[in-house]
Amino acid sequence: MAQKILLINGPNLNLLGTREPQIYGSATLNDVVKQAKIQASELSIQVEAFQSNHEGAIVDKIQAARGEVDAVIINPGAFTHTSVAIRDALLGVGIPFVEIHVSNVHAREPWRKHSYLSDKAQAVICGLGVFGYTAAIEFAAKHMKVNVGTSKL
Numbered sequence: 455m456a457q458k459i460l461l462i463n464g465p466n467l468n469l470l471g472t473r474e475p476q477i478y479g480s481a482t483l484n485d486v487v488k489q490a491k492i493q494a495s496e497l498s499i500q501v502e503a504f505q506s507n508h509e510g511a512i513v514d515k516i517q518a519a520r521g522e523v524d525a526v527i528i529n530p531g532a533f534t535h536t537s538v539a540i541r542d543a544l545l546g547v548g549i550p551f552v553e554i555h556v557s558n559v560h561a562r563e564p565w566r567k568h569s570y571l572s573d574k575a576q577a578v579i580c581g582l583g584v585f586g587y588t589a590a591i592e593f594a595a596k597h598m599k600v601n602v603g604t605s606k607l
């Protein structure tokens with residue numbers, strides 16, 4: 455079975471490309487997802503993309519991924535700094551994940567330095583712009599292959 459990666463983008467990332475372009479650049483989320491799918495097909499893996507502005511919807515998506523995906527790549531947006539629920543969902547399903555941020559969160563407001571996910575993430579990428587997604591997929595493809603189907607309860 456082909457390796458499968460779930461790419462989750464949280465709140466306001468649907469505004470990529472128009473949102474504070476001096477911080478987040480000009481690529482849209484659609485550009486990011488399109489590029490991710492091209493890259494994935496070259497690596498013979500599958501990428502499913504999901505974006506939501508709602509914390510509960512993200513929790514539901516993570517729960518539904520149990521036993522179905524090898525790795526999660528997540529840009530939790532502002533939920534990075536607030537969401538115990540997303541942390542618990544990722545730990546609850548036991549799927550390894552990469553946390554990614556388009557901007558360098560350490561060079562911004564001090565409260566952006568804290569993440570509820572980073573200490574449990576396989577890797578954390580920030581400040582690479584949307585290239586961070588490319589880096590995350592390549593990393594996940596090489597280093598995060600688990601046997602999906604055996605992790606289902």
Ligand SMILES: O=C1C[C@@](O)(C(=O)O)C[C@@H](O)[C@@H]1O
Nearest residue numbers: 466529531532555556557566
């Ligand atoms: O929405 C976002 C985007 C972000 O996750 C990033 O990609 O740089 C950084 C977060 O602090 C912010 O709330």
